[in-house]
Amino acid sequence: MRAKLKTAVLGATGYSGLELARLLLRHPHLDKPVLLRRQVETDACASLADVFPSLAGNGEYRLEPLSWTALKRQHVELLFLATPHEVSRALVPEAVAHGMRVIDLSGAWRLKRTEHRAVYGFQDGDSLATELNARAVYGLPELNADRIANATLVANPGCYATSVILALAPLLQAGVVDREHGIVSDSKSGVSGAGKEATSRTHFVSVADNFSAYSVFGHRHVGEILEQLQLNQDELIFTPHLLPIPRGILSTVYVHLRQKLEAAQVESCFRDFYAGKHWVRVFATPRLPQIQFSLRTNYCDLGFCLAEDGRRLVLISCVDNLLKGAAGQAVQNMNLMYGWKEDKGLQ
């Protein structure tokens, strides 16, 4: 029998990192993962159960300092980074140099075009980083399964981007979208998407009984959506909004079709594209996804509504931002990288 895979996670004290740690801890093909403490985290934070008491009573969750020597001694083959993008940008080259494969949940390695990468403050220059960036695979399994399987570095997609790309990819590939007309994605996310930092914006009194748009024409996820869907900048408007709920994303996507279609044709387009893809559920009209339906699952739920003219199409796409939008997708990517079934450890 094959030995179990040894993994490590850096950043398990954040929202996505915790979900990831939970998934890895119960994944049947994995050895107990090494939980690493970020440098900014104090000794007080000795165990993950100190940060998340809901974990108490289920064993040890000791957080260790990051040491490449120690990781090698423990035979860690795969490193997950649930860290800010600056930290990921700095650490990935070191991890790769030490012979590890990496799945990075930050935005650091998702973008190929220099002008997009600028939103993360990255300049081309360092040749190793440039070379690694070129080899990094955008970890959306429904689009890039083959390349993910062989990747050294997988850049796990953004949560908003996952919901938008999966909604649009089938129609764009089928060539039925009037791209020049422009696509609108009106997207809404729960608060965990804004991270764990306490700010006036995440204060309960600011969020509860409220709803607001932000980063209009300026959100960081736009670049990855454009690159993956091969769209030009002026072909997409993406507007994120903050929902008064802890987690979940719903994107309402507006598309004009190049020719009149029947609803059955639209549905076929989705069903054909996602045939055999476990983690996408296509809803038959007139049912539409809701955030609750995909919450605490790794599914991306897709539904649509076609105008009577057969030309104007409204798509609804839902994901749990911490699972299919982050940690669940990372596990899905790992499953591909090691030849396991896509739903392993994710049910």
Next chain:
Amino acid sequence: MRAKLKTAVLGATGYSGLELARLLLRHPHLDKPVLLRRQVETDACASLADVFPSLAGNGEYRLEPLSWTALKRQHVELLFLATPHEVSRALVPEAVAHGMRVIDLSGAWRLKRTEHRAVYGFQDGDSLATELNARAVYGLPELNADRIANATLVANPGCYATSVILALAPLLQAGVVDREHGIVSDSKSGVSGAGKEATSRTHFVSVADNFSAYSVFGHRHVGEILEQLQLNQDELIFTPHLLPIPRGILSTVYVHLRQKLEAAQVESCFRDFYAGKHWVRVFATPRLPQIQFSLRTNYCDLGFCLAEDGRRLVLISCVDNLLKGAAGQAVQNMNLMYGWKEDKGLQ
């Protein structure tokens, strides 16, 4: 000194009706309003404070059965209907025949085009209703102030419609919108907009931690938006969504401009259109309205974000669905009908 106006309200036990009763009770130019009980409401419901204990201790809120004779004896000049549209359709002709002016909060009298009216189940036929319908004035004060002032019957606008029409009217009047390109209004409302009836859809567990679209391409408010803005059916996509909050609406409206504009020009367009209009607040970029800002006020808050190309424009419009979207706007209409300042009784 002029005698105070005598008013009556039917339907004060609903969400909008309660807000209306509250506003009328403290309006300085009004006599104590007559609160009328709907026929379906039992005797058990003797006082509004039985239904809304928050009112207790502030005097009498006795609910009386509707009787035209009694209303005339009490010299009621103005009747507010916060009733289902079928009830409003039946009662308004009677009220007008008894010499009263009416402000109706339902959708019964808002629409001029027969095909739009069909969504409320109304057929042309009854000549009195047809004639009254022709005379009914759409009660959006920022657009129709003069006609409201002289109206016998004011059809108070829908909550979603208020948010969308006020966002679009200035740009459409200025002729800068590329109408053929199509306008998208992605609108989100709190649960009180769905009314007080207890259904599986309004159950706390269905709404909390959730978000969903509904009535895509089929919401009743579309007709009034099209009529007031003189748009064709295929020039607007309107998608309503249910927010996990008790009240408030935010509409994100997407528009293509016919020519490149500067942000300052867009802002001027709004400021010029709403100059002197007390109940619309135009936000200077980059600030955007949020639902909390207009909550429990009669304001419609408008803000915008213009793409770098100067052609693609995102508008944000917020109203409290029970105030500017219903009861507050009804009081604003009454103020116009009786020559009072627009903010009277609404601060």
Next chain:
Amino acid sequence: MRAKLKTAVLGATGYSGLELARLLLRHPHLDKPVLLRRQVETDACASLADVFPSLAGNGEYRLEPLSWTALKRQHVELLFLATPHEVSRALVPEAVAHGMRVIDLSGAWRLKRTEHRAVYGFQDGDSLATELNARAVYGLPELNADRIANATLVANPGCYATSVILALAPLLQAGVVDREHGIVSDSKSGVSGAGKEATSRTHFVSVADNFSAYSVFGHRHVGEILEQLQLNQDELIFTPHLLPIPRGILSTVYVHLRQKLEAAQVESCFRDFYAGKHWVRVFATPRLPQIQFSLRTNYCDLGFCLAEDGRRLVLISCVDNLLKGAAGQAVQNMNLMYGWKEDKGLQ
């Protein structure tokens, strides 16, 4: 290798029933459970995924009509009832007569004293029911493990009762509580505890931004708490409250001690009592349980705070009302009845 156990569930379309179906579907020692439709449920409700779209895509969840013949043909050995108490009272004798063991989630069979049973409208009289009632075992595994293991009929405890009994049992057994002084349990529950029926009380607008007490001195769970803890009626005040959250219970329990104790002694009392009990977590002072910590787990979390005088004690007890307070506990009981580890299928 032993064949897997065949089970059936009636009432899977309710909140507790759904959780139960989910747990049974993934329990490693079970055959796929038979999902039964209640008589009041129409044909429209053909599959559990129609009622809960979050289940879609994970296989078949067909709901079948209840037929004892069919259940025998399918070799069902254990029947779960997640039904109203009247339904449970009627069906259990039939199921037992057909040779099945039963775990009933309603209150129908929890009470031994006739005067307590009256709150469920049950009179003594039917001798079979009386005899069955005497044999029914109160399914709180931390107290009654041995009797549960051999039971034909397990009466699964109420959610509030679980939180209160587990908080008090160790101290009462140790004899340190001044019972005559009286115990207060101020308990708070999320809305799913009130069931799935849409009422004005469960309407989102009634619950959100609100909090209220109900059934003071008159809640149905009082009887089971008194019986299990062998308290007299006047030794306990139990006050339930409705929290604006979907699920979770926190009970704050106030106790006077007969003698001065140290915090360490109180903690020992809890730790000793629950030694080896997987599903109770005792918190060391000064940490206290919160609803989030036990949410979506089968844990009962217990913590406490002792006054400086060493006599007055505040206990905090948290459970997820749908898991440890209902479906999770039912699975825990099944595990005991069939000799499996207590955490099987519940991680």
Next chain:
Amino acid sequence: MRAKLKTAVLGATGYSGLELARLLLRHPHLDKPVLLRRQVETDACASLADVFPSLAGNGEYRLEPLSWTALKRQHVELLFLATPHEVSRALVPEAVAHGMRVIDLSGAWRLKRTEHRAVYGFQDGDSLATELNARAVYGLPELNADRIANATLVANPGCYATSVILALAPLLQAGVVDREHGIVSDSKSGVSGAGKEATSRTHFVSVADNFSAYSVFGHRHVGEILEQLQLNQDELIFTPHLLPIPRGILSTVYVHLRQKLEAAQVESCFRDFYAGKHWVRVFATPRLPQIQFSLRTNYCDLGFCLAEDGRRLVLISCVDNLLKGAAGQAVQNMNLMYGWKEDKGLQ
């Protein structure tokens, strides 16, 4: 006609301070209040509408730096402090020395007993502060109206304390409470009670779908409750909890009576005590207050439930923590200080 009173507010950028500014701005007997900026607040914060955009469009809300000279030039007679207790402790002696009357919303001047004051870090020593502290009047109008009317310095009560004291005062004064048995107040508050600072505790994700107890046996408001009700430390257990709502307090108070009473007697006790008191509403059994009923009002709502034994009594007390629990009560105190009706400016 008498000139209007000139007031000033320091701390209007906090939650209570904003409510206070709103109330003062529309109070009919006041000149426009001077809004003062705290020293820690930057110039960026030029207007209150910058901090709370909901205020925009209703005139000027310029924030000025604190200057005693400027306040005297503007003839400010009454100063409100909505500041941290250290700031209030430092500023009140200066304000009094400049001839102003002061209403302080912090805990700085509420306590007479030295050992209670220690929780705010205050030592006796400074003779002026000691003398001022002795003269400070606890600003609970239903208990201390006469002394408030003549006070130079009014210490506005804590929000929790208001709810608990008003629930208990009638029964304690009537001498029917078995004080030796001990009183329990299980109190629950919305998040605005924790202040505007962004912390991990007030992060939306920490509060939503959660509920927790805190500061058990150690909350600062205990001292004022004990002093106002003349209770000994061991006669009261006060347990605060954090509700997932923005505002509102409900206290469930448990009392043993010295003798058997009828419900009508308990109700009379409350009605007699609060006869003529506008801002307390006594609920007739079996109706109980809920947080929604008193939200956005200055009412304290009181209800009760008596056990069949006539000895055990559960009281329910609700206030809006920002109004009757803070800003509304401050205005009520001002009304008393200047001989105005108690509800002036508070409807």
